[in-house]
Amino acid sequence: MKNFSIIILVVLGLLTISSVFVINEGERGIVFQFSKIKRDSDGEMRIYEPGLHFKIPMIERIKKIDARIQTLDGAAARFVTAEKKDVLVDSYVKWKIVDFSTFYVRTAGGDINNARALLTQKVNNGLRTEFGRRTIQQIVSGDRDSLMEEAMISAQSSKADLGIEVVDVRVKRINLPTEVSDSIFKRMRADRHAVAKEHRSQGMEKAQVIEATVNAKVTVMKATAKKNAFTIRGEGDALAAKVYADAYSKDAEFFGFVRSLEAYENSFNSKSDVLIVKPDSDFFHYLKDVKSK
Amino acid sequence: MAWNEPGKNDNDPWKNKGGRDQGPPDLDEFLKDLGNKFGGIFGGKKSGKSGGSNFSSIGAGIIVVIAVVVWAVSGFYTIKEAQRGVVLQFGEFNGMVEPGIHWQPTFIENVIPVDVQTTRDLARRGDMLTQDENLVLVEMQVQYRIVNAREYLFSVTNADQSLEQAFDSAIRYVVGHSKMDEVLTSGREQVRQSVWAELEKVIESYKLGIIIADVNFKDARPPEQVKDAFDDAIAAKEDEERFVLEAQGYALSEEPKARGIAKAIEQEAIAYKEQIVLDAEGQVAKFEKLLPEYQAAPEVTRQRLYLSTMENVYSNTSKVMVDVDGGNNMMYIPLDKIMQNQSKAVQQNSRDLTPVKQSSTETSPNSTVNSTTGRTDRYGRGGN
Numbered sequence: 001m002k003n004f005s006i007i008i009l010v011v012l013g014l015l016t017i018s019s020v021f022v023i024n025e026g027e028r029g030i031v032f033q034f035s036k037i038k039r040d041s042d043g044e045m046r047i048y049e050p051g052l053h054f055k056i057p058m059i060e061r062i063k064k065i066d067a068r069i070q071t072l073d074g075a076a077a078r079f080v081t082a083e084k085k086d087v088l089v090d091s092y093v094k095w096k097i098v099d100f101s102t103f104y105v106r107t108a109g110g111d112i113n114n115a116r117a118l119l120t121q122k123v124n125n126g127l128r129t130e131f132g133r134r135t136i137q138q139i140v141s142g143d144r145d146s147l148m149e150e151a152m153i154s155a156q157s158s159k160a161d162l163g164i165e166v167v168d169v170r171v172k173r174i175n176l177p178t179e180v181s182d183s184i185f186k187r188m189r190a191d192r193h194a195v196a197k198e199h200r201s202q203g204m205e206k207a208q209v210i211e212a213t214v215n216a217k218v219t220v221m222k223a224t225a226k227k228n229a230f231t232i233r234g235e236g237d238a239l240a241a242k243v244y245a246d247a248y249s250k251d252a253e254f255f256g257f258v259r260s261l262e263a264y265e266n267s268f269n270s271k272s273d274v275l276i277v278k279p280d281s282d283f284f285h286y287l288k289d290v291k292s293k
Numbered sequence: 294m295a296w297n298e299p300g301k302n303d304n305d306p307w308k309n310k311g312g313r314d315q316g317p318p319d320l321d322e323f324l325k326d327l328g329n330k331f332g333g334i335f336g337g338k339k340s341g342k343s344g345g346s347n348f349s350s351i352g353a354g355i356i357v358v359i360a361v362v363v364w365a366v367s368g369f370y371t372i373k374e375a376q377r378g379v380v381l382q383f384g385e386f387n388g389m390v391e392p393g394i395h396w397q398p399t400f401i402e403n404v405i406p407v408d409v410q411t412t413r414d415l416a417r418r419g420d421m422l423t424q425d426e427n428l429v430l431v432e433m434q435v436q437y438r439i440v441n442a443r444e445y446l447f448s449v450t451n452a453d454q455s456l457e458q459a460f461d462s463a464i465r466y467v468v469g470h471s472k473m474d475e476v477l478t479s480g481r482e483q484v485r486q487s488v489w490a491e492l493e494k495v496i497e498s499y500k501l502g503i504i505i506a507d508v509n510f511k512d513a514r515p516p517e518q519v520k521d522a523f524d525d526a527i528a529a530k531e532d533e534e535r536f537v538l539e540a541q542g543y544a545l546s547e548e549p550k551a552r553g554i555a556k557a558i559e560q561e562a563i564a565y566k567e568q569i570v571l572d573a574e575g576q577v578a579k580f581e582k583l584l585p586e587y588q589a590a591p592e593v594t595r596q597r598l599y600l601s602t603m604e605n606v607y608s609n610t611s612k613v614m615v616d617v618d619g620g621n622n623m624m625y626i627p628l629d630k631i632m633q634n635q636s637k638a639v640q641q642n643s644r645d646l647t648p649v650k651q652s653s654t655e656t657s658p659n660s661t662v663n664s665t666t667g668r669t670d671r672y673g674r675g676g677n
Binding site for chain 2: 257
């Protein structure tokens with residue numbers, strides 16, 4: 001009795017375990033009856049939402065499918081632009097499964113990797129077409145938005161094909177081939193050199209203006225000072241002349257005499273002056289003759 | 294988390310559940326079923342009490358009780374202050390729990406704690422093309438927090454990575470639509486704002502359950518390959534300023550000098566004027582003092598003045614007296630000899646022979662200038 005009850009208990013436990021299944025948040029489940037997908041009365045496939053569900057043990061099998069938004073972020077792919085240049089484009093695709101039955105059927109039994117490969121092809125085709133129509137300039141800054149739009153539109157067809165909805169296609173980075181980036185660097189250099197030259201010559205220009213201005217100012221200042229100086233000197237000379245004239249006009253003859261004497265004294269005052277004199281001047285009067293004149 | 298309070302051992306999980314009333318109906322039924330079955334078994338044991346099976350039924354009972362206790366205890370868990378717990382009941386989202394201690398029926402529910410307070414950051418850098426087809430090396434950082442733990446966990450396969458990808462895309466998009474100078478210098482704030490807006494736009498459809506707290510512009514540099522040219526351009530800017538400053542320095546030094554010279558010229562003129570007038574006045578004073586004496590005795594005074602002057606003249610010069618009337622052509626005077634003889638004397642004397650009076654037009658080279666004239670304001674230059 002007791003053994004029997006234990007056996008029953010175990011069997012019941014096993015049955016229970018194999019007849020319930022749990023679908024986690026972010027997943028959906030589909031059920032197979034003898035490998036055939038279980039459908040509703042109206043022929044729609046039954047999709048199991050997250051939670052606890054029952055199935056018939058041994059007969060029904062569960063396949064869980066990821067319902068979250070997934071990312072396709074492959075290696076950078078090489079595209080040819082309108083100017084026949086190669087660019088390496090690293091893009092990513094956000095996608096999610098919306099039609100689980102289609103997805104399951106078209107991807108060899110819900111194989112995610114299979115889906116990825118198909119989607120990559122689709123998106124890359126879209127991108128290839130779009131890049132082929134655009135120049136590098138347009139790709140980088142013109143209309144990346146519309147590029148993504150186009151790629152999305154071309155990937156949208158995957159909805160009917162694969163049961164996949166493309167949420168977003170974005171270009172992450174665009175790497176230029178070496179020769180293109182080299183020429184860009186050359187141009188940047190040239191550009192900077194031009195800027196540098198401009199700055200230096202502007203500096204020189206300003207400096208010269210400042211120096212010239214101050215030089216002019218200085219010249220004028222000195223000239224003005226000289227002018228004033230000459231005026232003042234002239235005043236001095238005039239004043240002196242007046243003083244002399246006022247005094248000497250009292251006895252011009254005597255002044256002439258005194259001034260001459262002073263002049264003689266100042267003119268002949270060194271031993272290198274050689275005077276050849278005759279003894280008949282006034283000064284030597286007594287040298288020859290002791291008598292008075 | 295050893296949370297083991299014996300008093301709570303008989304804590305019936307189902308009662309707890311009943312209050313919450315959240316299990317799907319089929320589950321409740323299943324549980325009731327299970328309960329009934331267990332009850333039946335125990336009940337059977339209890340009702341069919343036969344002395345022999347007493348011990349084993351007690352043993353079985355004890356095992357069951359221990360299992361229940363262990364199960365009950367294992368249900369306790371805590372959620373840290375910064376976290377929220379996402380409750381999954383049989384895999385299905387079933388509400389959130391706040392920080393603190395909680396109990397869950399193991400195997401039925403499980404709780405994933407998610408940190409919703411900590412600000413995480415994510416930095417991305419790389420060479421990017423600008424609108425004017427230059428390459429710049431940009432590094433930016435985004436700071437974010439999780440606001441919706443459910444979305445964070447279940448709407449995308451990897452929320453953090455998705456943010457990273459979106460951030461990459463947003464930075465390049467914005468840089469691709471900006472000019473190099475904007476990115477490198479003036480427009481950084483603008484770029485930062487645009488990246489923020491773009492990033493929010495991109496992740497909107499992904500439902501990451503993340504809020505962007507801040508976007509930082511960490512660095513923007515020209516690429517290494519052209520760094521020297523850029524540095525040179527910056528140096529050129531500095532040079533430009535240096536040239537100007539040097540010129541200003543020159544100007545500031547020249548102008549005061551010139552002012553000084555001008556002042557000196559004027560002072561010399563003033564001094565000359567004073568000097569020449571005073572000279573004149575001196576001469577005149579001397580003359581006027583002499584004049585009355587002369588007028589009193591003209592002949593004697595003239596004679597005296599003449600003699601004293603001539604005496605000076607002849608005593609200071611070399612003389613050759615020629616007492617020949619009518620000038621003889623054949624006369625030879627050895628002038629050079631005389632000069633030679635005199636030269637020694639001249640060498641000794643000539644240095645300290647100073648003119649009695651300064652010549653009128655000469656200005657002495659070392660005249661001092663009164664330089665304590667008040668300086669005009671250094672910066673108020675120009676305009677006159």
